[in-house]
């Protein structure tokens with residue numbers, strides 16, 4: 001079965017990074033960021049995060065994978081953080097679209113964006129652990145056996 005998660009996850013990772021550095025660049029130059037540009041990035045970011053959560057959840061439901069050990073624990077963290085990030089991006093859109101004319105709204109937007117950049121970085125790291133260290137991006141029959149990881153440290 002086709003797994004589109006690895007193809008789609010790069011969109012929210014790249015878009016939240018672009019948005020953060022665009023806002024920072026404008027702030028350092030003491031310019032107001034362009035509203036249409038920010039809105040455009042925010043909508044794409046939300047769509048990318050929704051597609052990532054959807055395909056990640058689809059993987060969990062449909063693709064055989066280990067349900068024990070470290071890989072399972074990482075998967076649970078990655079799933080929870082993924083849903084939290086999607087909620088965070090939705091909140092970021094609401095704050096930017098409806099509350100940024102208030103001073104506290106603007107501050108909250110900047111703090112939330114910083115938090116979401118850090119959270120998405122952690123999310124991508126955990127995803128890389130799942131896909132590469134634990135081999136979940138390989139076809140199901142080719143996942144490295146669990147005991148291999150447990151012994152690797154002693155080799």
Ligand code: HEM
Pocket residue numbers: 003005006009010012013049052053054055056057059060075078079080081082083085086120123124125126127128130131136137
């Ligand atoms: C904003 C949401 C999410 C982001 C940004 C994200 C990010 C990532 C990244 C960067 C990878 C590594 C892909 C690679 O390098 O090949 C990955 C892998 C993975 N993610 Fe997510 N993820 C998200 C949500 C979810 C959710 C909700 C689940 C459900 C449990 C999930 C399950 C997985 C699994 C099973 C893998 C390993 C298999 C694969 O590579 O497809 N992800 N994720």
